[in-house]
Amino acid sequence: MSGAPLLSVTGLVTEFGVHGGVVPAVNGVSFDVYPGETVGIVGESGSGKSVTVMSALGLLPSTGRVVAGRADFGGRDLLALREQDLQHVRGKEIGLVFQDPMTALNPVMTVGAQVAEGLRRHQEGLTRRAAAARTVELLAEVGIPDPKRRARQYPHEFSGGMRQRAMIAIAMANRPRLIIADEPTTALDVTIQAQILDLLRRVQAETGAALMMITHDLGVIAEMTRRVIVMYAGRVVETADVDATFHAARHPYTRALLQSLPKLYHRVDELPAIGGQPPDPQHLPDGCAFRPRCTRSNGREACLTRPELFETGPGHRAACHFHAEAVEEEVSA
Template structure:
């Protein structure tokens, strides 16, 4: 394996609130390798976005604080860089595509001026006319029609899909080494989702950037990711290549996510949701935080009392489950149940 372009090591991020300390991210570790797409998946509140914000130094302080870990990029620990150095890095070496472009774009500046600003911020010698020309090229590359006209329009004059394309253009403007896409298609309808994902793949190919794709949508993961990090309760609970995740996952939470997906190859009367609710990050359950919702635990004491380590369970695969070896068999049982549900 080549050296990773980005390594997250033991990242822990908290938020101090009147109700207590929210343990948003706890001891998160993963690597991103050149040219790959790493999918980060989990329910809302699992810590996906906070991990991305911690990488970029965008966690608001207060109430947020990164209390431990390392984020290694280009031989530097981003957590120790001064704010001025982080600003130079953001947008030039690491590009970010935010979830909601309507709140991420400045409503009082034209879309074109905002992209051009990202170019000139990192290249002080770039002339205004040249920045405009480059911005129009970027808008064309991400499929924005009539880019010369769209350049001078404001965000509210663009559709949701057009705004997201503009965000992608801004993210790739300086040919970054890493792209982080945080729920890039959540607010879009299915047809526009597919178009935006095609644009994102094309942008990744043009820049040769390694990509972190953050989403709760396993269908997007199946189609776009090379490897997958599954998060629950602020922790990483499984890491594996995308084929292994869908064919023989090794954590009960991943199994629950897969069981709740609609499928076209099996006649199913009703989907099987994960019982219960995500954990309270102020007051996490003892032991494994997933055990109250787990179908593999079966009430065993070790699940209630001991936190499972993230351990090797196969080539390139990690799982934070005391009984990871039992999950594939349980997956087969679930598939069999689903297969007979409609018969």
Template sequence: MTEPLLSIENLVTEFRVEGGVVPAVNGAGYHVMPGETVGIVGESGSGKSVTVASVLGLLPSSGRVVSGTTRFAGRDLLALRERELEQIRGRDIGLVFQDPMTALNPVMTIGEQIAEGLRRHQAGLSRRAAGARVAELLAEVGIPSPKERARQYPHQFSGGMRQRAMIAMAMANRPRLIIADEPTTALDVTIQAQILDLLRRVQREHDAALVMITHDLGVIAEMTERVVVMYAGRVVETADVDSIFHRPRHPYTRGLLRSLPRLGERRDELPAIGGQPPDPRRLPDGCSFRVRCDLSGGRAECGFQPALTEVAAGHVSACHFHAELAAEEVA
């Protein structure tokens, strides 16, 4: 059986803040197979982006990985020095961020920024060859007049074009894994569809794995093969996309799906999950979701943290009462 390209196990990450320490990731773990598309979904603050930042050494100075293991292509990323991680980022792992205007350098041209990544990871690449590759990449992601556009600055690009340039930069060295963190949040619906189509196409053409981090379940349904659901810094459910959408086995996943508008249904108000995600500084004992859960009913079992349990082939859930959801189907 093929080994995972990326494997994260029991990851714990915390941030130092005034007055103490905030746990942001609490034992999270998942894996990504070669060529696979995995969606990471959950409300803001669930730990989706912090998990990836922990793996890639991109935490701010206030953050630190307390424990856990992360392996990429067999290498323990947490054991690598910063210089070694820099070689992996941009070469083997390409990153597409939510806001390209903050990710791109405003005082460098688009071409210079893409070429910088090429020359850093391809020793001996000439300036002329790098320029030709930049134009090729910009054309590949659908930017017209790529040679002229390469000489322009980020502020001269529209939002959609900046995101295309970010994708070109991420794909420059033909990475084995692309991580896209909310890549379409700031874009209108039409441009969002174009960017998703572009990501799908470049992933297929480069035979890369893709991790799609988003709060948008529509994007998850359209783009992914397998879904990881996170809540309060933990993974609470993992399954293939069809099982997640039609046979969820965690009440949090079910609540997220019920809040989606559906074609053909007329509702005055969409059902929402009651309450708010817990303050990470004051996580409740036991199951973190129990105070918002319509399945718990104050049952004593919910006072104990549920372990991830295989409930079907390839389907795991962290709920004491997952069997009670088995008979339900979310259309």
């Protein structure tokens, strides 16, 4: 990508305090997001996707803390900002669509009041009447029927898809430069999921915002993103454009994820599965964290040393000592 990144995360390390010690949840994560682009972060549950974003935005629970790294956004290190200053960034310059709108929305406030709250907080001099009118417009823009009446209702009166639409309205209210969508289609049926993804595309086109999609759904990644970041055990293990990720993946974890997807044109009796379990973050294996589950490693000594991200092609990096063997695997497949 040309030009300066909008968001640049460098060497991010996040820990959570637990009884008897600490759990390293994010281990040296670095990536860039450029203006107007769509980036996907993918990985199994517990890989550190959401924690990475929550760390950068100062939204960790009290047990979590960032111990190293930077998160530069528009020339400012978000990790160095006071909470008061961060509140001016969140909701105005960065919009966040939370994973579960039912718990993210305040159950004792009307949906309209929650949309208007963000408008008035970040737009000085906006009157209550003007905020209420703009709220109705936003709800209409995200496809909520009868928005004037719906604005007076509470979150429990909305369906799951409508709550997610309301979250998107809140995220886009102040036309942010970056929208982060954390599992935006979780627990939605495929029809509503398609509508939400279409809505996110439209919102991005209208606002010109960059979009980060955090998900474990590779179908969403293929449909929505231009560039993909694959995480495992709190680290970035591969990053590439979406075509290279799906057709020329170099890390065995990425390839294993792709092989576990059902394919309409290829009938099998049983889908391949990744053996074993994700590692305990308190007791990560020596070297490559994926080593105990990796069919490429096979006990090789090099895998006892943690691999850095190797450049495997233009804009393509993979954290595997034997990334070149992926080409042989493709030929023999």
